[in-house]
Amino acid sequence: MAIFVYAENINGVYKKAAFEAVSYAKSIADKMGDTVTAVSVNPTDASDALYKYGANNVINIKDEGLKNFSAKAYAQAVNEVATGNIIVFPHTTDASSIAPMLAIMKDSSLITNVLETPENLSPFQVKRRAFSGKGFMHAKADAPAVIVTVSQNAFGVKENPVSGSEEIKNLTISNEDTKVISHEQSSGKLDLKEAEVVVSAGRGMKGPENWGMVEDLANTLGAATACSKPVSDIGWRPHTEHVGQTGKAISPNLYIAIGISGAIQHLAGVNSSKTIVVINNDPEAPFFKSADYGVVGDAFEIIPALTQKIKALKG
């Protein structure tokens, strides 16, 4: 029985998280001598994009009724086609709301935020992130079927090209209970949760008029921008940039925190970042305790100097 994986797309275009989930499913399939079947809803991207990471089969669900996202309707659609005992999802906002619904429909175990290929397949046991990223645990599935969500940027995107095949599945799922009233588009050029580098700033920036230098640094690094909660609460930045316990949880390879004190609620959303660089003029700022690299100094001097240095190195 194939390993199934939900390949999330946004406006038809596969997300990096989809490639990571396919790579993860492929690692399980290799362990089991099995194949990978990817499932996607209304993609416009060619299936080749998924064959590249090891998907042997791609089932493209076509359903006009699923144009707007609804966790329930999407779970029903995936449930129609994903018949295997192991189903992999990326731990994106949408997919991590589909996965629990599907787990109920299939009466299967659900293990979220997994970090590595399972230690054991029968019973299924795997390392997962716990306590808002402050710790790990080893979770064991007690049902014969298991659904996992893969923590973003943890396993990585791994090329593993196979020659795959595609199947179109026309469905008409009822999606009556979801109506989109308004839609807030993230202002940044990059999806914050997918970004490998994030430049984030807090109240230490003093006001929205000073964000030009933060964006300049982010553009130079090809990074997404983020902010602390008070900054979005007072309207200096859009809510889509708010990271932390009550905002987005991210795990980029590099997180640069500028003028952010490092309160526990902020750390809860960013402490899974692989490398943390803190820039703060207070040497006692709590964030330094979680930093891999720290710069004590005035952000208004350091950011332009850092940007200039990186531009020079790149140029």
Ligand SMILES: Cc1cc2nc3c(=O)[nH]c(=O)nc-3n(C[C@H](O)[C@H](O)[C@H](O)COP(=O)(O)OP(=O)(O)OC[C@H]3O[C@@H](n4cnc5c(N)ncnc54)[C@H](O)[C@@H]3O)c2cc1C
């Ligand atoms: C239930 C709950 C949930 C919460 N959820 C979140 C959340 O999800 N995300 C979140 O971020 N917060 C959250 N908070 C708020 C959190 O507790 C902190 O208040 C908040 O993170 C502080 O934001 P800040 O670091 O930007 O501001 P401040 O705490 O005001 O820190 C500003 C920092 O900038 C430094 N600074 C000042 N001037 C300069 C300069 N010129 N150069 C360099 N550094 C400078 C200061 O030394 C200071 O460390 C939550 C709080 C509660 C109670």
